Amino acid sequence: MKISRQGTAAAPVPKQMQRSKLRREIARHRSVYVLALIPLIYYIIFKYVPIWNSQIAFKDFMAIDGVLGSPWIGLENFRTFINSFYFWSLIRNTVMYSVGKLLISLPLSVILAIAIYECTRPGLRKVVQTLAYLPHFLSWVIMYGILLALLAPGDGVFNDVIELCGGKAVDFLSNTKTFPWVVLISDAWKEMGWSAIIFIAALMGIDVSLFEAAMVEGANSWQRVRYITLPAIAPVIVTVLILKLGTILDAGFNQIFMLYSPQVYAVGDIIDTWVYRQGLLEFEFGLATAVGLFKGVFGMFLVLFANWLSRKLTDSSLF
Amino acid sequence: MAVKVQKHLKPQIQNKKVKLTAADHVFNICVNAFMVFILIAIIIPVWSTVTLSFRPADFLGTNLEGMFLPPWDWSTDAYTALLGNDGFLDAFLNSFKILIGGVACALILTVPMAYVLSVQSLPGRKIINMIVIIPYVFNVGMIPAYLLVKDIGLIGHLPAVFLPGAISTYNCIIMRQFFVGIPNELKESARIDGCTELQVLFRIILPLSKAIVMTIGLYYGVSFWNDFFNAMLYLNDNYPLPILLRNILLASGMNEYVEVSAFGNAPVNAIKAASVFMSAIPMVIAYPFIQKYFTKGTLLGSVKG
Numbered sequence: 001m002k003i004s005r006q007g008t009a010a011a012p013v014p015k016q017m018q019r020s021k022l023r024r025e026i027a028r029h030r031s032v033y034v035l036a037l038i039p040l041i042y043y044i045i046f047k048y049v050p051i052w053n054s055q056i057a058f059k060d061f062m063a064i065d066g067v068l069g070s071p072w073i074g075l076e077n078f079r080t081f082i083n084s085f086y087f088w089s090l091i092r093n094t095v096m097y098s099v100g101k102l103l104i105s106l107p108l109s110v111i112l113a114i115a116i117y118e119c120t121r122p123g124l125r126k127v128v129q130t131l132a133y134l135p136h137f138l139s140w141v142i143m144y145g146i147l148l149a150l151l152a153p154g155d156g157v158f159n160d161v162i163e164l165c166g167g168k169a170v171d172f173l174s175n176t177k178t179f180p181w182v183v184l185i186s187d188a189w190k191e192m193g194w195s196a197i198i199f200i201a202a203l204m205g206i207d208v209s210l211f212e213a214a215m216v217e218g219a220n221s222w223q224r225v226r227y228i229t230l231p232a233i234a235p236v237i238v239t240v241l242i243l244k245l246g247t248i249l250d251a252g253f254n255q256i257f258m259l260y261s262p263q264v265y266a267v268g269d270i271i272d273t274w275v276y277r278q279g280l281l282e283f284e285f286g287l288a289t290a291v292g293l294f295k296g297v298f299g300m301f302l303v304l305f306a307n308w309l310s311r312k313l314t315d316s317s318l319f
Numbered sequence: 320m321a322v323k324v325q326k327h328l329k330p331q332i333q334n335k336k337v338k339l340t341a342a343d344h345v346f347n348i349c350v351n352a353f354m355v356f357i358l359i360a361i362i363i364p365v366w367s368t369v370t371l372s373f374r375p376a377d378f379l380g381t382n383l384e385g386m387f388l389p390p391w392d393w394s395t396d397a398y399t400a401l402l403g404n405d406g407f408l409d410a411f412l413n414s415f416k417i418l419i420g421g422v423a424c425a426l427i428l429t430v431p432m433a434y435v436l437s438v439q440s441l442p443g444r445k446i447i448n449m450i451v452i453i454p455y456v457f458n459v460g461m462i463p464a465y466l467l468v469k470d471i472g473l474i475g476h477l478p479a480v481f482l483p484g485a486i487s488t489y490n491c492i493i494m495r496q497f498f499v500g501i502p503n504e505l506k507e508s509a510r511i512d513g514c515t516e517l518q519v520l521f522r523i524i525l526p527l528s529k530a531i532v533m534t535i536g537l538y539y540g541v542s543f544w545n546d547f548f549n550a551m552l553y554l555n556d557n558y559p560l561p562i563l564l565r566n567i568l569l570a571s572g573m574n575e576y577v578e579v580s581a582f583g584n585a586p587v588n589a590i591k592a593a594s595v596f597m598s599a600i601p602m603v604i605a606y607p608f609i610q611k612y613f614t615k616g617t618l619l620g621s622v623k624g
Contacts, residue, residue, distance in 0.1 A: 002399075007330050022442055025442050026442050026443075029438065029440070029441050029442065029516070031515045031516035031517055032435055032438055032441055032516045034516075034517075035431045035433065035434065035435055035516060035517065035520070036432070036435040036447060037437070038427075038428065038431070038449065039428050039429075039431055039486065040432075040447070040450065042428055042485065042486060043450055043451065043454070043486070045467075045471075046467070046482065046485070046486075047454035048454065048481055049461035049463075049467045050454075050459055050464045050466075050467050051454065051459055051463070052463075053459075053462075053463035053464075053466045053467060054459040054460075054463045056462075056463070056466075067466065069378075111353065112353075112357060114350075115350050115354050116328060116354070117328045117329050118329060118346075118347075118350045118352055119328075119351065119354055120350070120351070122349060124351065124354050124355070125328070125354065127358065128357055128358050128361075128417070130610065131350050131358065131361045131362070132357060133610060134361075134603070134606060135361070137545075137602050137606060137609065138545070138599055138602060139544075139545030139546075139547060139561055139598075140545075140547075140603035141545075141547050141561045141564050141565050141568070141598070142561075142564070142566075142595055142598055142599050144568060145368065145564065145591060145592065145594070145595030145598075146365065146367075146368045146595060147364075148568060149364070149368040149371045149382075149591075149592055149595075150363075150364050150367055150368075150587075156382060157363075157367045157382045157383055157386060158396075160381040160382050160383035161383060163381075164383065187442055189360065189361070189364070191606050200328070203328070203329075204328060204363035206569070208329075208330045211329075219341050220342035220346070220573045221342065221343045221347070222342055222346055225346075227433065253548070254547075254548060257548070257564070258547075260358050272460075272461070273357060275460055275461060275462065276461060279461070279462040279465070280461075280465065280552065281464070285402050285462055285466070288460075288462045289459075289460065289462040289463060291460075292459055292460020292461065292462055292463070293459055293460065295458075295460065296457055296458045296459045296460055297457075299456075299457075299458060300456050300457045300458075303456050304456065306509050
C-alpha cells in the first residue's frame with residue numbers, strides 16, 4: 001500500500017555537509033513539527049500512558065497505592081490466569097467466534113457482491129445495496145432490541161413461527177446451544193453488506209472484454225463467474241482473509257457484551273468480556289490487565305505476521 | 320474509481336450474435352432469487368420491530384399476527400410516552416453533545432496528524448510514524464485505559480466518552496494515504512510561493528480532500544453516536560441515548576434500571592421497540608449522506624495500491 005520514494009543514493013556526501021543539510025531540512029519543516037505537537041501530546045497521554053499503566057499486570061494493584069506504589073509480584077497474575085479452568089474455554093470461545101464469523105460472512109459477502117454485480121434488475125439492485133449497508137451503522141444496543149423483538153420467548157416472531165409449525169419455543173439468547181448461532185448469524189446480518197463493498201469495488205475493475213471474449217467462446221454465466229470473476233477478486237479475498245487473521249483475538253466485544261447473560265457464559269464468554277467483568281466489576285485490576293496484556297502481545301504478533309504475509313503475497317499491507 | 324449511480328454495475332454486453340443459453344437464464348434467476356432472499360432477510364427483523372412499536376395495548380394476537388396488523392389499527396402510545404419523557408430528551412441531548420464534541424475533536428487531531436505523516440521529506444517522519452503505529456499494534460486492553468481516564472478526573476464528564484477514541488489510527492492511516500496521493504508538485508509550488516505548512520494544509524490539501532475528511536468525520540460520528548461502552552464505564556447520570564436504550568431493554572418486569580411505568584400505559588414491549596426505533600432514526604436519516612461519502616471513502620482507503 002505504501003510506495004516509498006526514497007531518493008536515489010548519489011555519490012557519498014561529506015558528513016558535515018550531510019549534517020548541515022539535515023539542519024536546514026529540519027528548519028524548513030518547523031511548522032510541520034508545530035502541527036504535530038498537539039496530536040503527539042494526545043498520543044502520549046491517551047495511548048502511551050495506558051501502556052505505562054499496563055505494568056500493573058506484574059503488580060498486586062491497590063487503588064490506594066496507585067500504579068507506581070503497588071508492590072511487584074512478578075508473573076503471579078499470568079500464572080493465575082493460565083492455570084485457571086476458564087483459560088482454555090476463553091481462548092476457545094474467542095477463536096471460535098472470530099473464525100466462525102469469518103467462515104460465514106466472507107463467503108456470504110463475496111456471493112452478495114457477485115449477485116449485486118450481476119443483478120439484471122436495477123431497481124432490486126439499488127434497494128438491496130442501500131438496505132444491506134444500513135445495519136453496519138446501527139449499534140449493537142439497537143441490534144439487541146431488534147433481536148429481542150425477533151427471538152425472545154413468548155414475544156418473538158421466530159418462536160411464533162416455531163409454535164405454529166408445532167415446535168416448542170426456544171429462548172435463543174439464553175440457551176447455550178443456540179446462543180453461538182445467534183452471535184454468528186446476527187453478525188453476518190449486520191456486516192455482510194458492508195464487507196461486500198470492497199469486493200464490489202474489485203469487481204468493477206474487471207475488464208469487460210474478458211466477459212465478451214468468454215461469451216463469444218461459448219462460456220455461460222456460471223463459467224464466466226468461475227473462470228473470470230472469482231479469479232479476478234481472489235487477491236482481494238486473500239488480503240481480507242489475511243488482515244482478519246491479525247484480529248483473530250477480537251471476537252466482537254460490543255456484540256457479545258450486549259447479547260450474553262450469565263446463563264450462557266460457558267459458551268459466550270470471550271477474553272474481552274471476561275477482562276471487563278474481572279477488572280471493572282470485581283476489581284481484580286492486576287489479573288484483568290494481565291489477561292489484556294496477554295491478548296495484546298499475542299494480537300501484536302498476529303497483526304505483524306498478517307501484515308508481513310499480506311505484503312509478501314499480495315503486495316499490499318496496512319502499514 | 321468514482322461510483323456513479325448507474326443502471327448496471329456490470330457493463331452490459333451488446334452482442335446480438337450470442338444467444339442466452341438455458342444455463343444463463345438459470346443463473347439470472349438464481350441471482351435475482353438470492354437478491355430477493357437478502358431483501359427479505361433484512362426486512363423481516365426490522366419490520367417485526369417496527370410493528371411491535373406500534374402495537375396497541377389491547378392487541379391480543381401473537382407477534383406473527385402483529386406483523387400483519389394494518390396501519391390504521393396502529394397505536395402511537397409508545398412514541399408519545401417516549402417523547403414526553405424527560406429522560407429520553409436528556410439522553411438525546413447528551414448523545415448530540417458527544418457527537419458534535421467528538422467529531423470536532425477527532426478531526427482537529429486526526430487531520431494534522433495524517434498530514435504530518437504524509438510529508439515525505441520530513442526529517443523524523445519514521446519516528447512519528449512509529450509513535451502512531453505502536454499503540455495501534457500493541458493494544459493493552461481496557462483496564463489501563465480506564466485507570467488513565469480515572470486518574471485525569473474525566474469520570475462523569477462527557478469528553479470521557481470521546482477523548483479516548485479521538486484519534487483512530489486506522490482512520491489516520493486512511494487519511495494519510497489520501498494525502499500522499501495528492502501530487503507533490505502542488506504542495507511544492509505552494510511552498511515555493513512562500514506558503515507555510517499550515518497554509519499548505521488549509522489552502523491546498525484540505526480543499527482537495529473534502530470527500531475523505533467528510534468520510535472520516537462520518538466514521539467518527541457513527542462510532543461516537545453508537546458508543547455505549549465508554550459511556551457506561553465513565554458516565555454517572557448524564558447518559559447518552561444508547562445507555563438509556565440499553566437500560567430500557569434490560570428492564571424486565573422488575574424495573575431494575577428504569578421505571579418503565581414512567582412511560583404511561585403503553586405495553587412494555589412496545590416501549591422497548593419504540594425506543595429501538597427512535598434511537599435508530601437519526602442514523603437512518605443521516606444514512607443517505609453517509610452512503611454518498613462512505614462508498615467513495617472506503618474505496619479510497621482500501622483499494623488504493
